[in-house]
Each structure stands twice: as C-alpha cells, then as structure tokens.
Amino acid sequence: MQDFGQLDAQGDPEFMTSLARGLAVLRCFADQSRPMTIAQASRLTGLSRPAVKRCLHTLVRLGYAVQDGTLYGLRPKVLALGFAYLSSSTLAMRAQPLLDEVRDELHESCSLGVIEEDEVYYVARAEVSRIMSIALRVGSRLPLYCTSMGRVLLAGLDRPAQQAYLRRTDLAPLTGSTVTEPSVLLQILRDVAEEGYAIIDQELEQGLRSIAVPVIVDGRVIAAVNIGTQADRVSLPDLRTRYLPALRRVARDLAAMRPTG
Structure with a gap:
C-alpha cells in the first residue's frame, strides 16, 4: 500500500494527495473484485476511514461507484478509464x-x-x-x-x-x-x-x-x-x-x- 503521508513529506508541490487517495480506493476494488465496506477499503489502502469515506462519496456523486447500505461497488462508468489507455x-x-x-x-x-x-x-x-x-x-x-x-x-x-x-x-x-x-x-x-x-x-x-x-x-x-x-x-x-x-x-x-x- 502507498504511504501518502510520506509522499507529501517529499515536498513535491505538484503532487495531488486527494487524487492519489481516490485512485488508491479505485484500485483496491480491482484487487478484491467485490463490493466493500469503508473499513475494508481503509485496511487495503492504508488510508483513514474518514478519508476513504470522502473518496467513496465523491466517486458515487461522479457516477463511478454505487452505494448499497454499507457496501460500495463500482459502476460501468469506470470502464472508460481503462478504455482510455487501451484505445490510445x-x-x-x-x-x-x-x-x-x-x-x-x-x-x-x-x-x-x-x-x-x-x-x-x-x-x-x-x-x-x-x-x-x-x-x-x-x-x-x-x-x-x-x-x-x-x-x-x-x-x-x-x-x-x-x-x-x-x-x-x-x-x-x-x-x-x-x-x-x-x-x-x-x-x-x-x-x-x-x-x-x-x-x-x-x-x-x-x-x-x-x-x-x-x-x-x-x-x-x-x-x-x-x-x-x-x-x-x-x-x-x-x-x-x-x-x-x-x-x-x-x-x-x-x-x-x-x-x-
């Protein structure tokens, strides 16, 4: 798992920690291939639960994830991210x-x-x-x-x-x-x-x-x-x-x- 605090400490003013956290949350779904709770995503990414919750909330609002009670899963829209690489x-x-x-x-x-x-x-x-x-x-x-x-x-x-x-x-x-x-x-x-x-x-x-x-x-x-x-x-x-x-x-x-x- 990435140590995002350490990345910040390296003093790169162009590095977007929030984007890195969101990508880490997205990636953990690929690793597990199943819906997850905030606690599970937190454990896999090494991020705090509040940070994971904000990432998942944002992904849901943008249409990349879906919430069903305490479980979160990905929506088909995320396929566009991978297809962008394959098509290019x-x-x-x-x-x-x-x-x-x-x-x-x-x-x-x-x-x-x-x-x-x-x-x-x-x-x-x-x-x-x-x-x-x-x-x-x-x-x-x-x-x-x-x-x-x-x-x-x-x-x-x-x-x-x-x-x-x-x-x-x-x-x-x-x-x-x-x-x-x-x-x-x-x-x-x-x-x-x-x-x-x-x-x-x-x-x-x-x-x-x-x-x-x-x-x-x-x-x-x-x-x-x-x-x-x-x-x-x-x-x-x-x-x-x-x-x-x-x-x-x-x-x-x-x-x-x-x-x-």
Whole structure:
C-alpha cells in the first residue's frame, strides 16, 4: 500500500494527495473484485476511514461507484478509464489481432504484458474457453519473479535493477515449485536473456505452465508475449517446439511495427 503521508513529506508541490487517495480506493476494488465496506477499503489502502469515506462519496456523486447500505461497488462508468489507455495504446491495439491468430492456431490463451510497479500488467489477451483455476483478463496483475512474462521483462533489465527488485520484493513461494532464492533467480534471468524465452512450470499455480518471449524494439525489451496452458495437457518439450515459434513470430511482427506505449 502507498504511504501518502510520506509522499507529501517529499515536498513535491505538484503532487495531488486527494487524487492519489481516490485512485488508491479505485484500485483496491480491482484487487478484491467485490463490493466493500469503508473499513475494508481503509485496511487495503492504508488510508483513514474518514478519508476513504470522502473518496467513496465523491466517486458515487461522479457516477463511478454505487452505494448499497454499507457496501460500495463500482459502476460501468469506470470502464472508460481503462478504455482510455487501451484505445490510445498502439502496442495493445497492434497486438490484439496477432494474439487472436495464435489463440486460433494453437487453441491456447495468449497474452501481452508490460512491467509496471514491479508487476506484470496484462494489456492485451486472446482467451480460449477452457476451465482453468486462474482467471486472467486485460488489467490483471501478476508477480514478476514467478511468471514467464515477468521473467522475460526482468531479464531485459540490467543486473543492478534486477538485484534491486529482488531486494524489495517479497519472494513468496506460491507453490512447492516456486523459485524464491535471489541468487538462483538471477541465474535464471541470465539464462532467459541468453535463450530469449522463459518457461514457468507450476511456479505460479499448481497445474499451470507458461512460456513467454520478449518484444524488443531498438535493443530494449518493451513487452512480453506468453501462452499459458495446463501441465497435464502440454509437455515442456511441446512448449519449446510448438508454442515458442508462434510466440517469436508475434514478437517479431510487433517489433517490426515499432509499437509504442
């Protein structure tokens, strides 16, 4: 959670604390995906209850939230905020038809992600209709250290930036296979940079495998493309022989378009 008091204390005269608080309250709904009370939003954001109450009151008055007794939820109007990014993002718009092609070719979900606030943000996704225990969509966020797209994005950073990320991140074991030792992760990132792809085998969630490649423009990793699948259906060799070429094709096509944003 953000420490808004500390941000104020940094002496930035242009920083709007009230706006930051409102955005923090909005974001906590995305994290929880359900209506919340003032107390719950206060706990998630680290803001006082009176501050959260004023933010929610304002959001309700503006039509971005709705109140039902003690519970607050979001209204469809908030979709305009996310759509503003998607409609202005050259990268996401150009990637979508390419992701759709891979989904139709391999019958697997395919996604595009970027690094933001030490997480992978999903900015485009082509999904298949298949029951999986992890639900992902545009706007979803996942850890960098234990996801295929996250490791590709981390591998594009220099070593001091990688080390700084590992120091400030809670490297929690999400399954029995999750790699959490910083020295091992640094070696993995070195291998990913050399090989040009990353594979995750049930480190994020039991039964889930994924493979990702970087989108590189002017020598810089600007995004990652991945395919996620079920371990009982797709072997590790299949990820390399069948899925890796398709992902590299998407990354190559995106780089040739010189996407930005």
